[in-house]
Structure formats: C-alpha cells, structure tokens
Amino acid sequence: xxxxxxxxxxxxxxxxxxxxxxxxxxxxxxxxxxxxxxxxxxxxxxxxxxxxxxxxxxxxxxxxxxxxxxxxxxxxxxxxxxxxxxxxxxxxxxxxxxxxxxxxxxxxxxxxxxxx
Amino acid sequence: xxxxxxxxxxxxxxxxxxxxxxxxxxxxxxxxxxxxxxxxxxxxxxxxxxxxxxxxxxxxxxxxxxxxxxxxxxxxxxxxxxxxxxxxxxxxxxxxxxxxxxxxxxxxxxxxx
Numbered sequence: 753x754x755x756x757x758x759x760x761x762x763x764x765x766x767x768x769x770x771x772x773x774x775x776x777x778x779x780x781x782x783x784x785x786x787x788x789x790x791x792x793x794x795x796x797x798x799x800x801x802x803x804x805x806x807x808x809x810x811x812x813x814x815x816x817x818x819x820x821x822x823x824x825x826x827x828x829x830x831x832x833x834x835x836x837x838x839x840x841x842x843x844x845x846x847x848x849x850x851x852x853x854x855x856x857x858x859x860x861x862x863x864x865x866x867x868x
Numbered sequence: 869x870x871x872x873x874x875x876x877x878x879x880x881x882x883x884x885x886x887x888x889x890x891x892x893x894x895x896x897x898x899x900x901x902x903x904x905x906x907x908x909x910x911x912x913x914x915x916x917x918x919x920x921x922x923x924x925x926x927x928x929x930x931x932x933x934x935x936x937x938x939x940x941x942x943x944x945x946x947x948x949x950x951x952x953x954x955x956x957x958x959x960x961x962x963x964x965x966x967x968x969x970x971x972x973x974x975x976x977x978x979x980x981x
Binding site for chain 2: 753756758761784786788794795796797798801841843845854855856857858859860861
C-alpha cells in the first residue's frame, strides 16, 4: 500500500519567515495530495490540495509543489504569522474507492511554531 | 464546518468492555470514514463506507467493526476495548463522484483503562 513520510516533525520559525514541509510518497499511482492544518484540540481542516496533473498551486500565503518523478510534494508558507502555529499533515490518495472518492494515507505530521 | 457530529466527544472505559462511537452527517455524502489519530502516526484509516451497508477495511481495522444502516450514520464498534485503542477517533465524509476532499468531524477522545 501507499506510504507517506513527512519531514520535519517539528519546525520553529520566526514570524515573517517562510516555512517548508516536505512529504514523499511511495505509490506512483497516487494522484491527489491534500494538506490539512490541525490546531490544538480541533479537527483537521483542508488548507490546500493538488492533483497530479498540476505542478504547483498557490492560495495567498500558502503554496504546494509536486514532483511526480521524484514522488515528493511540499507545502510552503510565506510571511508566517502566529496563527499559522499548528500541526500540518500531508496525505496522498491510495486509489479510488468504487470509482469515486479516495483512500488517503497521511504523513506523521509537522508541528509548526511561529515565534513572534 | 461541514455538518458532521460525533458522539460521545469523550469517553473513558475499561478494558474488555464494548464501545460504540457514532458519526452523524447532514450533508447526504456517500462516503464516510473512520480514522484514529495517535502521536507520530498522523491519521490512520480504520474502516470506510461507500454507501448504505457497504463498508470495507482500512489499514488498522483489527479489533474494530462498523455499520452503516442509514446514509447519515456511521458507527464504529470496539467489541472488547483494549488499552492500545486509546486514541482520538475522527470521522470524515467526502462528496460523491468528482470530489476527493474529506471533511472531518470534531473527534472523540477515547481512553481505555
């Protein structure tokens, strides 16, 4: 099955700096790669996603890049703010369920701390 | 947040007792999932459902069973709880054809003593 590795496990940045989180996946058939943000005690919430037919996607201060050849994808957060402090999870789809939907395999998470 | 609720939100139980967690959605989404979240492991899929009475196993299904008798409800049962099943359990839903995004419920914190 699919295996997703995420690095680093913790990341401390100064407010205003950039943060980068990297994930690698094992199944070359994976075609959907979401990123979730989870604040303490809350549910994971989707912040951005990318599909395998796109190399990069941006949404304001966050961007995701995908390298299908190397089987890795990254989350970039620019101009970090204290409210960006959270745990971030990457995931990769491990195939469709009955021709629709996706089984997601998650990375282990990155705890990001933005210091004021 | 999508219309997903989980009950109970917190539960403490003893080893060997049966436990049932409920996920309820008001979105009429076809797909529902149960995950567990443990430190360092991210979220791991336990079971999922692709329709009423249609369910299948995820990567960590041992010790768990599920049922879906109505579109809106997906139940997760621990037949005989063990301490290794202490975790935070999240339910998720996704739209039917054409959409992969999964929306998560608020979670249930389960402690097995």
